[in-house]
Amino acid sequence: MRANTPKEIIEQTLPLADRARFEAALAKITRALEEYASLKSATQRQLTTKQIRHELTNGHSLISRIEQWMADAEHSAVRDYVLTAIGDGRRRRPQTEGPWRVWKTQIADLREWRSWVKAALPRVKSDRGKPENFPLKQLVRDLAKIWDDFTAKPFTGTRKSGQRPRDFVSAICRMIEPDLTGAQIETAIKYAVRKLPGTRRGR
DSSP: OOOOOHHHHHHHHOOOSOGGGHHHHHHHHHHHHHHHHHHHHHHHHSOOHHHHHHHHHHHHHHHHHHHHHHHHHTTSHHHHHHHHHHHHHHTTSOOOSOHHHHHHHHHHHHHHHHHHHHHHGGGOOOOTTOOTTHHHHHHHHHHHHHHHHHHSSOOOOOOOSSSOHHHHHHHHHHHHOTTOOHHHHHHHHHHHHHHSSSOOOOO
16 A cells, blocks of 8 residues: 655645645655654664663773783783784884783783773763654654644644644654554654643643
8 A cells, every 4th residue: 555645644634724835834844854864864873872881881891801811811821922922023123112011011001991991981971852762753843843833723632533733743754654653653742742832732
């Protein structure tokens, strides 16, 4: 079954106060959809706060394990073999310090890296002001503004019969994201109702 186009959705679900503004409404909706696609693509490329914390924790653990490995190997033949390899490599370029000093320097560097990564963790703030599924909520907010601008009716969360804002929003959202659930759309509508200025009904 063919999905409706923005033009058809406007005709079916957006009660324009002035039919002469049809093309303007279509242009606004098209622009909102383009911005949604761009924002969603950018959001998908970014790490979430949870993912950033996970990566930092993994990094801290990895550095700690390497640091411990070097400390354990320091008084064994393992270190001697590594130092021999370091010495062989340094013969091909100017030497600034002996291999044994390199071992100590690397352990000190790892210890410093471990402290830096640990210090970075508390700096990762939660995504305050950026709600879950932000691209969808921003799209619905844009559609709410379009409803207000072109219908001369306030955007509300009403469930009364007639041409309702939620029918317009649902049609647009399902056109671009057929798998969106009703709950996701309802949450985005409630978000838009809260964010738009003025007194809003039917929350």
